Each structure stands twice: as C-alpha cells, then as structure tokens.
Amino acid sequence: MSELQPHIRIDNVTKSFGSYSAIRNVCLDIPRGSFTTLLGPSGCGKTTLMRLIAGFDEPDSGSILIDGAEMNGIPAFRRKTPLVFQEYALFPHMTVYENIAYGLKLQKVPRDEIRRKVGEMLEMFGLEGLGDRQPKQLSGGQQQRVAFARALVTGQDILLMDEPLSNLDAKMRVEVRNELRELQQRAGITAVFVTHDQDEALSLSDRIAVFDKGRICQAGTPWEVYFKPDNAFVADFVGTANFIPGEVAAVEGGELVVRCEGAHHRVDGGGRSFSQGDQVTLVVRPECISISMEAGPEGSAGKGWSGEIMSSSFLGRMVRYRVRCGSMTYDVDDASPSVRGVLQGSVRLQMDSSKIHVLLGSGEL
C-alpha cells in the first residue's frame, strides 16, 4: 500500500433520487489521516455523498474506494465506516453504556474487553458515572459525546460526521471544535466532516470540498478556498466578499493591471492566463479594505476612493460598514474599532492589492 494512495477515493460518482439528481460526476481524494470537510448549502449533495461512503445508498454510477478496495455493493454493516449522526441517533431503549458497547457486541468482542474499552471511552469523553443513564436523561452536549464515543470505540481509522455540532449552542460548538481536531490528530484517523458552517470548515479542516448543486466547486486547503476561490460561488459562500467588475488593461508577466471603477489595480494572476481586454471580477474580502476618515477637504489628496457610510454594525471585535462609492456598495471591516464609537459620514477606502483575487468573467453567481 503506497503512502500516496488516498484513504478514500470518490471516483466519478453520480446519484439521483427519482428525477432529482443529488450529486453528479463527483471526484474527490481524501488522504489518510486528513481532516476533510464537505461544505455547502443545504441540498447541495454533501450529505448524499457521506451516505454513499457509509453505504446507506449505492451510487448510480462511479465508484467509491477505501484503501484501494472498491466498496460498491458492500452493505453498510460491513464497511467499517463509523458515522456520527446529526441528531445523534442514540438508541432510546439502551443505556449510555449499552449504546457505546453495541458495535463491540456485534463484533463478538469478549465481555471483559468490552467493559474495558467502553470504560476508556466514558473516561475520554468525560462521561464517567453516566453509563447507566438513558440517553434522554443527558444534556445535548453529553448525548453528542456518547455519539462520538459509540463511533470511535471500535477503533476504526475512518470517522464520518454529519453536521455533528449543529445541535449545540454557539459557545459549546467552538469548544467541541477544538477538542475534535485534537482528538482526530492524536488518533491519526481519517475524518470526513459534513457542515454548512464555513467557520467550522475553515477552523477544523486540512482540506475543504465546497459543494453546490451536486457538484464540487472547489477542493483545497482552507487557505486556498478562502483567498483563491475558483469561482464566485465559493468566494461568496466561504466568508463575505466584495465583487468588483473590471477589465484587464495589461498583462505583465504573472501580474495583471485591472481597470475598475476608474482606478487601476496591480494584482497577481495566480498562474492563470489572462489576456488584455478580458472581463474580470475582483474578489476583495471586507478585511482587505482599510477604512479611514476623509483626510482633508480635498479628497484627491489621499490614495484610494472616497465613499459615504450607509450603515454599520458593531460586532465587538470589529465593526462592519456598508460604504457607498459611486454606483458600488462595499462591505468593509474595521478590525480595531475606536472606543469613541463608529465612524460616520465621508470616509476613504484603500485596498491591499496583494490580497485581491481575480476571477474571469462578470462575477454572476
């Protein structure tokens, strides 16, 4: 088995339910020991792909390989792909202990060993003394840990997770996120994580596959997906983006000069080929634009554009402004708000050209 072989390979998989096509021609390699997130809006096909990996459904065409072995036709209960369900799916007629032990019991593990392994899991997840409880007697957070313990106890090297954090409150979610990442790295398991929450995806993953309408729009590291989105959908779904239409004025080596809104920007072409006259869209993150009060009565003195603040929302660590410049409206973040309050009136915006990303085309979603 070569180190380069992906742990899970999705090879040109298509699946439809009746006339609704859930995923189309999806290809994805999931490296061993990686944390891979399937990210997308609801109905994009990410959960369908997860269910195909677990074997609850069979693909219409294409194949799924685990460790190079074809999984098509192998029933779910022989796949060894433990899954943490969104609603946990704890058996209501079994105690916490019985829930965790169930998988081991099916493998006919000796009773003493079951006791030892379940005990380890209870300890690891801070559930000591709760083994005799019924699932409904536990809090949401505790139930979720039982679900994780039940999936991990059999010691498989794959862990599938279907939005496992979505039923937790906001603060808890961030805590569990960190624990989860730590656990995955310590155990060295290959984790596949489904979510619609971009923060979760960015903070947890080694790799993110962004889904839309049954296709993968982009697969890459969180860094790539955030700063170098392949298309407008990815740019818009992951984080917030300003889309500025422009035209390529000149190509100079790997760099482009793009004219938009009457100004010229020198930006990195990202290794893709553009030619003069191409219609392009600049993708600029709100935090890549700096905002300051208009310096003097003569706007022309400073660099950048002048604009008018239309509204602002205070988020604690930063303030997000909506600024009107000519016909465009920009989302701009001020990462160090002044204690005196939000800015008002005329302001000056400046872009950090090094963080501008260029997309070919008019930027329609």
Add this chain to the structure above:
Amino acid sequence: MTSSALRNAWLEIRKLKHEPALAFLIAAVTTITCFFVLWPIAKVVSFPRPEDYLQLFTNSRWFQAALNSLFMMAISTLSCTAVAFLFAYSIARLDIPFKGLFRFVTLLPIVSPPFIVALSYILLFGRQGIVSKQLLHANFDIYGWHGLWLVQTITFFPFAYAVIYGVLKSLPVHLEYAAHNLGATRWQVFRHVFLPLCRPGLAGGALIAAMNVLADFGNPMIIAGNFTLLPTEAYMQMSGWFDLSSASVLSTALLLPALALFFANRIWLGRRSYVTVTGKESSLKAYPVPSYVKWGLFACCLFVALFVLAVYGVLFYGAFTKTWGYDWSFTLQNLKYVAAKGTELYNSIRYALFSSFAAAVLGMILAYLVQRKRIGFNRLLDFLAILPGAVPGVFLGLGFAMAFNQAPLDLSGTSAIMILALTFWNLPTCYSASSAGLQQIGSSLEDASLNLGAGSFRTFRNVLLPLLKGPFLSGLSVAFLRSVTCLSVIIFIYSAHTSVGTVSILNLVQNGAWGGASAFTAVLISIAFAVHAATQLIARAYDRRKS
C-alpha cells in the same frame, strides 16, 4: 409513465439478490397476503354471472335493501357525527364535571360486541321492556328503521368521536383569541374560525361512522325487523336458500360504497394538514362560553351518557333475572346457558388469541417492509395490508367461505378458516398501529445500527423490535377485542364444532331467550375486558420500567 415505474420496480427487486433471506421473506409475505386478501374478494365478485348483477335493479326486494342501506347510512352518519361533536366539544373545550364518565361512555361501545345495543334496546323498550312495559305500560313497535337508527347512533358515535376529538384537541386556541381581538362575537368566532378548522375532523369522523354503519350486520339482524339491508339480505340468501350467487351480488353491492368511503377517508386523512403543532400555545385556555350554553351541552352529554349506561346496566340486570318482563326475581339460572355453551366460549377466546397474535406479527412485518425497505412495490403491499379494513365483514366472511372450500385449500368447517379470516380482518388494525409506531422512529436509528455492523435482521431485532413493543401490544389488544366480539365475518364460515360465543348469543336472541343472551353477553364482555385490562397493565409496567 407506467412502464418506467415498472422498470424502476424491477430494478429495486433485482437489488434484493444481495439479501436472499430478505427477498424470501418479502416473497412469502406478499404471496400469503395476496392469497388471503385478494383471492376471496375476487372469488365473490366473479362468482355471479353478469346478468345476475342486473337483478339488483330488477328485483324490487334487493333494490329496496340497497336503498335502505344507503338511507340508514345517511341518517345514522348525521346523528353519529352530531353526538360525537357534542361530546368532543364538551370534553375538549368546556370546564364541566363528569368528564371521566363521558370519556368512559365514548369507549364502551367500541369494545363491546356489535349487537349489544340492539339487545339492550329490546330489553328496555321491547314488548317486555323494562321501560315500556313496567314504567310506561305502553307497547311500541321498536322493530324497524327508527329503532335501528337510534341503536346505530349509540353504537357508532364513539368511532366518529375519536377522530373529531383528536382534531379538536389540537386546534390552536390562539386563533380564536385573535378573532375575538379583531372584534368577532362568540358566535362569529365559532362559525368563522372554529367550525372551519374542525371541518377535517368532522368529515373524517363522519366517514368512519358511515363505513361502520354501512357494513354493520349484528344490530340490523336483531332490530331491523322487516327493514332489510344489504348485509342481512345477503345472510338470508345464504342461510335460507344457500344461494351463493345472490349472496355474492348483494355483498358486492355493499363492497362498492364501502370501498369508496374507505378510500375517501384515506385521502381525507392524508390531506388533513392545517392543524399546526407548535407546542407553544398549549398553556392557553379556551375562551369561556356563556354558562347557559355550557350547562345545556352538559345536560345533553349527561342524557346520552345515562342512556349508554342504561344499555349496559340492563344487560347485566337481565343476566340475573328469571324471566324478563314477567318475573324479575334474582337467579343464577341464566349462567347455566353460558356453562352449557362452554365450547363456544372457549373457541371465542382461542380464535381471538391466535388470530390477534398472527395479525400483530404479520402487520408488523408488513409495516416494516413497506416503510423501511425499497422493494419496488411498497404501495401495492400497503394497499393489500389495509384493504381488508375496507371490506365489510359479511363480504370477507363470504369470500373466505367461497375461496377455501375446495382445492388448493379446503378449510371449510375447520378452526383454521376461522382463525385465518379473523387474522386478515384484523390485519389493517395491527398494520396501522405498527406503521404509526415506525413513523415515530427516525430512520437514523437503523442507519446507526447498520453503520455499527448489524445486518437487516439484527437491526430489526435489536433496535426496532424493542421500540415497537407498544404499538404491537396495542394492536394485539384491539384485534383481540374485535375478534371476541366479531359476528359478521364468521357468520358464513362457522360450523357445529367451530361455533363461537357471538353466534350463540344471536341464536339465543332469535329464540327470545333474553336472559341467556344477556348472561352470555355479560360474560363475553367481562372476559374481553379482563384480557384488555391485562395487556394494558403489561404495557404500562413495561413503560414504567423503561423510564
């Protein structure tokens, strides 16, 4: 369209070759269900020649029976729905005493033998009736449509009540407050908001009542006199002249409206949607009604309740009275009748136990296959499982008598045919209970079990079976009660050895042996209730252990 559906079904079926045991189970269950549901129906419908069916319109006696059946159905449905609404409204919305009693009254007739109200009616108002003869010294002719109307109303309003109450209870009260807030008077709120929201419940209740009245055999048999109806006329043709063809024609004439009502009800229930369950407004109390309305409704409920209690009281009184109408002294003599008919009683219990258990098991398997497995013909299997619920008991009995009296399966006169007929008659009840239970169990539980390494059968055993115990037991218990008290299905298939309690009671009634009939009925009800109570206790003990 059809061909692509067939092709899809075929694809699903072919996938089953990975699970041979499951495929075998599906094949076995489907074959059995087809054989015992479709075959008897086909047999009855196809037996008469086409021209025999024309007699329905040319034979004036039959035509009259058909008209009578429809007429009785119409007026009884109206009265049942009205009384049911009265009870449902009073219990759900009014702050009145004796609600426990009223609930009890709406439960009693459901779990009693079908002809008990007719029997009591004779004991109360008949020629030797305790009210007519002893209190009023009058002599009215109670046999005929008006007597039957009253009896059917009392017997079947509880079925409509169950549906209407279910809808009323879940109506959002805050809508009425909103209407009051906008300036509507009580009467306007009732007419513009409350009644329209009740309409699905009223329609559903009316359909249930209509189905039951149309198919009923026991009450008309005892009380209708010369007012012939389709089920009784079919029975006359069969028992009097052994005229299979005529019995088939009359039963088929009964089947068509019954099927129409049944499927109207299914569709209606499927659409009943604007009852929103948000769980938010549960603490709101209904807006109080004026006290004269409240106590007026209370008086009506009390009157009906007392009447129902009288029905049962007089029965137990009759069981211990020497000669009804002449000698009111206490006796245990009547119980001797019961003792003499020990075999019949034993048969009743035995058949009910076997058939209810078989129906519960088969119902659960069918519900599981239909809901949880993609087998290509789920809709067909679902249809087969509920179809016996649409078939009038008399028709089903006749079907079994005609389908299983020769090769390939000759069961005439055996216990097996009694058990099988009752099993399939009760199948829809058990199937629906299991189905509803399954719907409450999220499919992710089974996915979780599969994911942890359990196959289909182990998942069923370890996860679904323990969770379905409740629905299984409740289906079993209702099926048992229905079997013990069933008359219509078995009237065509019992033999001297396999006769049951309800048949004996009918014979006693027809011979005017009121005391014996009362005693027998009282014993039958007591046994049925004892078994019912026992299963309830088991279910409750199980619940308590669980929590």
